[in-house]
Each structure stands twice: as structure tokens, then as C-alpha cells.
Amino acid sequence: MRIGELSRRSGVSVATIKFYVREGLLPPGELTSPNQASYDSGHERRLKLIRALLDVGGLSLSAIGDVLRAIDDPAQPVHTVLGVAAKRIxxxxxxxxxxxxxxxxxxxxxxxxxxxxxxxxxxxxxxxxxxxxxxxxxxxxxxxxxxxxxxxSAAEPVARADLDYVGRRVAREDLVESVVVGTVLGEAMFSALRRLAHVDASARAYGGEQGERVGGG
Amino acid sequence: MRIGELSRRSGVSVATIKFYVREGLLPPGELTSPNQASYDSGHERRLKLIRALLDVGGLSLSAIGDVLRAIDDPAQPVHTVLGVAAKRIxxxxxxxxxxxxxxxxxxxxxxxxxxxxxxxxxxxxxxxxxxxxxxxxxxxxxxxxxxxxxxxSAAEPVARADLDYVGRRVAREDLVESVVVGTVLGEAMFSALRRLAHVDASARAYGGEQGERVGGG
Structure with a gap:
């Protein structure tokens, strides 16, 4: 697909896609003419991963770059990639x-x-x-x-659930990507759940009618 | 105390302290002469709170400013302050x-x-x-x-423990500050524990000698 189509499908602007290619976060498309490149579903998937790490995970572009380079280097054993990810995250x-x-x-x-x-x-x-x-x-x-x-005590079952989830992945790229996504977005997920549970615990402790729902939190 | 002493005790440079005062994050010291101000333990405590939210919580200065202004406004009921904190965090x-x-x-x-x-x-x-x-x-x-x-399921007991901790605070400023600190730093605490538990779960699932400890994570 052309860059305009990639932009439409990923929700990332053409200028930003070009910026990511220049920064080495996204592999360049295949040149089909001197001024035109073709992109595939791998590019689309990578763009979505970058956006998730950036927007929800709050990672810096430089941290994302390090993690993606580790994912992409087939010479790196999985545990090294996870080490890079853990450090940068x-x-x-x-x-x-x-x-x-x-x-x-x-x-x-x-x-x-x-x-x-x-x-x-x-x-x-x-x-x-x-x-x-x-x-x-x-x-x-x-x-x-x-x-x-x-x-x-709460972290133990969460970590076991994470690992079970990751254990169901087979391909190396899938595995590593799952761990990175799970670590970063899983954190955001727990954080939102903890705040929801705060509001609930507070409603139970400090009153409000049974069944009344509370905003805030 | 003078600003130099406040800087030494808080570990925050004099230039940064002056910047926080200009930005309204820290109340100005009491003027003891046209060029000299005196600071107290309230300033020291506030500086430590700002650093914790900034360094460990990763909050922006503008988010910290909003939270501190809500804490400092005695007209704001506690639940409003918590709402401001939750939104900015x-x-x-x-x-x-x-x-x-x-x-x-x-x-x-x-x-x-x-x-x-x-x-x-x-x-x-x-x-x-x-x-x-x-x-x-x-x-x-x-x-x-x-x-x-x-x-x-993991978030429920954590939220209850947080609330129990906060419930033991009596003074309003203490209470609100505890919730803010607990929400922000508690998140960082859980996140580090979850990663530690990942390494442990991974060591148990994928081997290594019994008792061998693993780095990474």
C-alpha cells in the first residue's frame, strides 16, 4: 500500500510516518519508483505498536527505539530483549x-x-x-x-497471569512484542483498575446509598 | 532557615527553589530583609513532595501545580481535591x-x-x-x-490497603497528601513489584537451578 493508505489505516499522519522512518523506528517502505514506496501490514502493525507505547505507555521515542531495535535483531536472545525492554520501560x-x-x-x-x-x-x-x-x-x-x-501479594497472581498469557505465544516476534506490550499497557491497565477500586472502596467505607455510583477517581 | 540551608536539607538547588517559587509551586519565604527570605520545615516538606511526584511519579510540573493548588485551597472539599489529583495523575x-x-x-x-x-x-x-x-x-x-x-482481583485488596492507610491520617493536609503520594508512588511501587514477580515467575517456569537468582526484569 502507499503511504497515504498506511496513514489512513494506522491513524498516524504521513509526516509522522516519514519522521519515524528517518528516526529508524519504522523500516522504510519498498521503493517502487524513485519517489514512491510501498508499505505492508508489518508497517501498519509496527505503527500501532509505536503509538500504543507512546500514547498509553508514555515511553519516550528514544526508549521505544531501543526496544524495537532489540526486538528486530534476530541475534539477540529473547531474555536480552526483555532486559533491554525492562531497563527502558x-x-x-x-x-x-x-x-x-x-x-x-x-x-x-x-x-x-x-x-x-x-x-x-x-x-x-x-x-x-x-x-x-x-x-x-x-x-x-x-x-x-x-x-x-x-x-x-497482589503482584504475584498478576505476574503469573501475564506469564501464562505470554506462554501462549509461539513466534519470537510475537512473544517479545507481547511482553513489551503487556508490561507497558498492563501497567496502565492495573493503574486504572486500582483507581476504580479506590472509588469503590471509598464509597463502601464512607457511605452513599447502596447501589449509588460515584464519579471521580 | 535561609535558602542555602533549605537547599542543603532538601537536595534541591537554590536556582530550582527560586524557579518553584516563581511558578507558584512553593510559597515564598518570609522576607527578613529586602534581599533575604526565611523558610521553614513546611517549605522543606513541600519541596520533598514536589521531587517525589516529579522524579518517581513522573508527573509534569503543570500537573503538580494543579494538585498542590487544590491541596492548599482550604475551601475545596477533600473529594474535589482527590478528583483534581486523579484527573491530573x-x-x-x-x-x-x-x-x-x-x-x-x-x-x-x-x-x-x-x-x-x-x-x-x-x-x-x-x-x-x-x-x-x-x-x-x-x-x-x-x-x-x-x-x-x-x-x-489484584487491584481490590491493594485499593483496600491504600484506603486503610489513608484512613489512619487525621489532618486534612496529611490526608490529601497521603492520597496523592499513595496514588502516584504506590503505582510505581506496584509496577516494580510486578516486574520482580515476572522475573521470579519466569525463573520458576523456565528453569534455572533451585535457589539460583536471576538478574534482568
């Missing part, structure tokens, strides 16, 4: 060092031990968690860290 | 209209009905969830929506 740029961070790292190591999770405390996700705990303490809300095990 | 700017979004809204309404959650489907969180479901479909990963109830 993790928003924390690196936490401020200090006593709060040291304490938080200790707390993460204890949590992993307590729950028997087979993960290194100094892995990217472990460091991200330590960064959050340190930020809570610095903001004067260290008490919120009491909820760590409530959150961990 | 929700990353989605508004989803592309289309058949996917119509279907997704229907799916959200069914979910709320099925679970008996007392929330309007067209509330900000409901709209955010519909946007995520539509984005998953558009990205060709509609299958991920199968996990909706797994995620909802």
Missing part, C-alpha cells in the same frame, strides 16, 4: 544515593528473601523498587512502605 | 474515538457490573481503563484484555 533514571536508598535496598533484599522470589535485589526492577521506597521516605511518607507485602 | 490525554473505544467502554461497564464496583464507567479512571483496552486492541494485542479480571 523502568522510568527511574537512577535514584539519589543516600542513607534512605541504602535502607531501601536492604528492605528490598529482605522482601525478596521473605517471599522466596528468585530475583537479584540489584536487578533493574529491584533498584526501581528501592528508588520508590527511598522517595516515599524522603517525601515524609515512609509509613506507606508498610503496604509492601499487600502490594507484593 | 491519569496519564491519558483522551483516547482516540473509534469503534475500539466504544467496545472498550462497554467492556468497562460490564466489568463494573460484574464486580459490583460502585463507580461510574465514565469516571476518569473508567475512561483511562477504556483507553488502555482500546489501545491494546489497536496494537493487535486484544487478547491481553482476557486478563482484566485477574488484574481486577
Amino acid at each position: 523502568t522510568a527511574l533514571e537512577g535514584s539519589e544515593p543516600g542513607p534512605e536508598l541504602d535502607d531501601a535496598r536492604e528492605e528490598v533484599a529482605e522482601l525478596l528473601e521473605r517471599r522466596g522470589w528468585r530475583v537479584e535485589a540489584r536487578s533493574p526492577a529491584g533498584e526501581a523498587l528501592a528508588g520508590v521506597l527511598a522517595a516515599l521516605r524522603r517525601a515524609g511518607h515512609g509509613g506507606f512502605c508498610e503496604l509492601l507485602d499487600d502490594y507484593a | 491519569t496519564a491519558l490525554e483522551g483516547s482516540e474515538p473509534g469503534p475500539e473505544l466504544d467496545d472498550a467502554r462497554e467492556e468497562v461497564a460490564e466489568l463494573l457490573e460484574r464486580r459490583g464496583w460502585r463507580v461510574e464507567a465514565r469516571s476518569p479512571a473508567g475512561e483511562a481503563l477504556a483507553g488502555v483496552l482500546a489501545a491494546l486492541r489497536r496494537a493487535g494485542h486484544g487478547g491481553f484484555c482476557e486478563l482484566l479480571d485477574d488484574y481486577a
Whole structure:
């Protein structure tokens, strides 16, 4: 298909498609004449993936570029691609060092031990968690860290469901794309559900007629 | 204290503190001479809150400004402040209209009905969830929506734990600040835990020696 058709089907403007090609996020179309290129359903799918990561996942174009390059490189084993994705998806740029961070790292190591999770405390996700705990303490809300095990108990079945879903995928590109999409959009999904559940829990705790529905949240 | 001391205690540079005052994020210090102002522990606490929302929560300065103005206005009832916070924290700017979004809204309404959650489907969180479901479909990963109830089951106890935590706060400023911090940083906390649990689930499913810990994630 021509670029105009690709734009119509993907909802992405022609100028933006050209920009993504220049930035290496989208492979160029096949040249059918010096001024015309032809695009296929692979381009359409890739464009939709970029938009989802950008609009809903809130990833930067540079993070998306890194993730897509890892997906596209057949020499990279799946777990390396997931590592790249995990690193780029993790928003924390690196936490401020200090006593709060040291304490938080200790707390993460204890949590992993307590729950028997087979993960290194100094892995990217472990460091991200330590960064959050340190930020809570610095903001004067260290008490919120009491909820760590409530959150961990909720994260376990979610992670198992994610993995079951991904396990049903066979092709490598499908598999990796599923993990990336699931990690990024699954996060947005949980976040919206948690806020909905807040409104419900608040309605139950603080009243309103039985059956009355509440806005907000 | 003087601005230099405030900078040292909060870890925020003097230039940035002045910028926050100009932008209305931080109240000005009390003038002790034409060129010198005095700051107190309220300033320090507010600075730490701004940094946490900015660095870990990934909120924009304009979103933080809206939330802080709502917190500071004693005429605003608590639920209005929470509404402002929920709206500004929700990353989605508004989803592309289309058949996917119509279907997704229907799916959200069914979910709320099925679970008996007392929330309007067209509330900000409901709209955010519909946007995520539509984005998953558009990205060709509609299958991920199968996990909706797994995620909802995990969100319920988390929301209850959040509310219990907030319920232990008494003062209005404390209460509102706790909800904002809990919503934003709690999200980052769950996200890091989910990734840790992914690595663990993956180690259990795909092997590695018993007790071997895995990086990545």
C-alpha cells in the first residue's frame, strides 16, 4: 500500500510516518519508483505498536527505539530483549544515593528473601523498587512502605497471569512484542483498575446509598 | 532557615527553589530583609513532595501545580481535591474515538457490573481503563484484555490497603497528601513489584537451578 493508505489505516499522519522512518523506528517502505514506496501490514502493525507505547505507555521515542531495535535483531536472545525492554520501560533514571536508598535496598533484599522470589535485589526492577521506597521516605511518607507485602501479594497472581498469557505465544516476534506490550499497557491497565477500586472502596467505607455510583477517581 | 540551608536539607538547588517559587509551586519565604527570605520545615516538606511526584511519579510540573493548588485551597472539599489529583495523575490525554473505544467502554461497564464496583464507567479512571483496552486492541494485542479480571482481583485488596492507610491520617493536609503520594508512588511501587514477580515467575517456569537468582526484569 502507499503511504497515504498506511496513514489512513494506522491513524498516524504521513509526516509522522516519514519522521519515524528517518528516526529508524519504522523500516522504510519498498521503493517502487524513485519517489514512491510501498508499505505492508508489518508497517501498519509496527505503527500501532509505536503509538500504543507512546500514547498509553508514555515511553519516550528514544526508549521505544531501543526496544524495537532489540526486538528486530534476530541475534539477540529473547531474555536480552526483555532486559533491554525492562531497563527502558523502568522510568527511574537512577535514584539519589543516600542513607534512605541504602535502607531501601536492604528492605528490598529482605522482601525478596521473605517471599522466596528468585530475583537479584540489584536487578533493574529491584533498584526501581528501592528508588520508590527511598522517595516515599524522603517525601515524609515512609509509613506507606508498610503496604509492601499487600502490594507484593497482589503482584504475584498478576505476574503469573501475564506469564501464562505470554506462554501462549509461539513466534519470537510475537512473544517479545507481547511482553513489551503487556508490561507497558498492563501497567496502565492495573493503574486504572486500582483507581476504580479506590472509588469503590471509598464509597463502601464512607457511605452513599447502596447501589449509588460515584464519579471521580 | 535561609535558602542555602533549605537547599542543603532538601537536595534541591537554590536556582530550582527560586524557579518553584516563581511558578507558584512553593510559597515564598518570609522576607527578613529586602534581599533575604526565611523558610521553614513546611517549605522543606513541600519541596520533598514536589521531587517525589516529579522524579518517581513522573508527573509534569503543570500537573503538580494543579494538585498542590487544590491541596492548599482550604475551601475545596477533600473529594474535589482527590478528583483534581486523579484527573491530573491519569496519564491519558483522551483516547482516540473509534469503534475500539466504544467496545472498550462497554467492556468497562460490564466489568463494573460484574464486580459490583460502585463507580461510574465514565469516571476518569473508567475512561483511562477504556483507553488502555482500546489501545491494546489497536496494537493487535486484544487478547491481553482476557486478563482484566485477574488484574481486577489484584487491584481490590491493594485499593483496600491504600484506603486503610489513608484512613489512619487525621489532618486534612496529611490526608490529601497521603492520597496523592499513595496514588502516584504506590503505582510505581506496584509496577516494580510486578516486574520482580515476572522475573521470579519466569525463573520458576523456565528453569534455572533451585535457589539460583536471576538478574534482568
